[in-house]
Amino acid sequence: MNNQKFKILAIVDAVLIVVLIVVMMILKGNYNDQAQASVKEQVGAYQEKANGMLQEQWKSMDQYGMAWKLVYATLTGDKSEASFDAAVKAIEGDKDARLKQLSYMYTAAGIPDKVQNDINEKGGLADKFLLKDEGGVKEVACGKNCTLSFTFVKGKLKDSDYKALVEYNMDEAFKLEAPAAFHFE
Amino acid sequence: MNIKNIAIVLTVLVVAIAAMLFMQKGNYVTQATEHYNKTTGNSFKGSSKIIEYVNSTAGTTKMLWALTCDAVQGAKTSQDMAKLEGKYFPATKGSNSISQKTRRFEPTAAYYIVTTFDKVDVDKKTDLKTLAGLKSIDVGALLGNATIAAAVAEDEDGEEEGEE
Numbered sequence: 001m002n003n004q005k006f007k008i009l010a011i012v013d014a015v016l017i018v019v020l021i022v023v024m025m026i027l028k029g030n031y032n033d034q035a036q037a038s039v040k041e042q043v044g045a046y047q048e049k050a051n052g053m054l055q056e057q058w059k060s061m062d063q064y065g066m067a068w069k070l071v072y073a074t075l076t077g078d079k080s081e082a083s084f085d086a087a088v089k090a091i092e093g094d095k096d097a098r099l100k101q102l103s104y105m106y107t108a109a110g111i112p113d114k115v116q117n118d119i120n121e122k123g124g125l126a127d128k129f130l131l132k133d134e135g136g137v138k139e140v141a142c143g144k145n146c147t148l149s150f151t152f153v154k155g156k157l158k159d160s161d162y163k164a165l166v167e168y169n170m171d172e173a174f175k176l177e178a179p180a181a182f183h184f185e
Numbered sequence: 186m187n188i189k190n191i192a193i194v195l196t197v198l199v200v201a202i203a204a205m206l207f208m209q210k211g212n213y214v215t216q217a218t219e220h221y222n223k224t225t226g227n228s229f230k231g232s233s234k235i236i237e238y239v240n241s242t243a244g245t246t247k248m249l250w251a252l253t254c255d256a257v258q259g260a261k262t263s264q265d266m267a268k269l270e271g272k273y274f275p276a277t278k279g280s281n282s283i284s285q286k287t288r289r290f291e292p293t294a295a296y297y298i299v300t301t302f303d304k305v306d307v308d309k310k311t312d313l314k315t316l317a318g319l320k321s322i323d324v325g326a327l328l329g330n331a332t333i334a335a336a337v338a339e340d341e342d343g344e345e346e347g348e349e
Contacts, residue, residue, distance in 0.1 A: 009196065013199050024206050027209060027210075034213075039220050043221055046228060068246070075257050103329065109241065111239065174239075176233050176236055179226070179228075179229055
């Protein structure tokens with residue numbers, strides 16, 4: 001190759017270098033923005049999932065506590081439908097007592113007050129307790145995928161089945177999945 | 186330096202910059218992956234611990250509630266209570282306070298029940314005192330009406346006699 005060709009090659013190289021550096025600088029900014037946005041989005045989605053699970057557990061434990069309280073009140077009470085209805089109303093309506101019972105459990109489990117307050121502020125207590133009240137058959141929620149049934153005939157308790165509560169498997173109901181692998185397009 | 190050498194150096198530089206360009210994305214992906222793994226890993230670990238601890242405590246309350254509900258449906262004496270305690274919590278035994286006619290069963294420091302009886306029975310042969318005539322069961326701790334620290338520090342007073 002003669003000098004003329006090397007000269008052309010050098011010029012082309014110089015141009016290419018400038019172009020590549022410009023492309024690199026542009027891509028650098030793009031990759032940085034994309035990576036940050038992608039991390040933020042995926043971390044946020046996972047934290048939302050984890051927090052959602054904690055809030056769901058909090059609500060479920062609220063229902064669980066109310067359900068046991070109701071079962072105990074029913075077993076020790078006069079077993080009339082009127083007393084049952086009053087107990088459901090009183091238990092569900094007393095939010096201070098619910099929060100106290102729930103918070104006591106979390107404190108016993110070693111969960112700091114700050115974490116409890118955070119979960120409660122974001123998720124709150126359970127919205128539902130009495131799920132069904134038709135023809136003497138009453139169903140109450142006792143947690144995630146947990147329902148208790150009480151049957152009344154002529155105003156008197158005929159059947160109360162709280163087996164679901166005794167057999168309630170919390171480890172199965174509340175299990176947080178590990179985060180998925182990070183993906184970057 | 187002649188033009189030939191300059192051209193060669195510049196060509197090498199072009200190749201090097203092009204390689205850097207392709208590696209650039211990989212670096213960002215690595216950094217982002219590290220940050221993602223660390224942040225979500227901490228979140229997973231912390232939340233899983235909360236879930237596990239709460240599940241475990243709820244499991245204890247479940248057994249204690251079940252014991253209590255069984256007791257109010259049939260138990261009459263402190264021996265009956267001892268049998269139920271053994272059924273749900275084989276490793277823990279309750280204790281009677283003969284002077285107060287109560288039996289305290291405390292599977293954990295935070296969760297306990299106190300059963301109140303009507304009278305004290307004395308076995309004439311063995312002179313063993315037991316409690317009979319179950320009146321009520323205090324489920325205050327199960328309802329959250331107790332102080333955990335106090336429950337830990339609280340000592341049984343009065344005369345105590347072990348069951349069985």
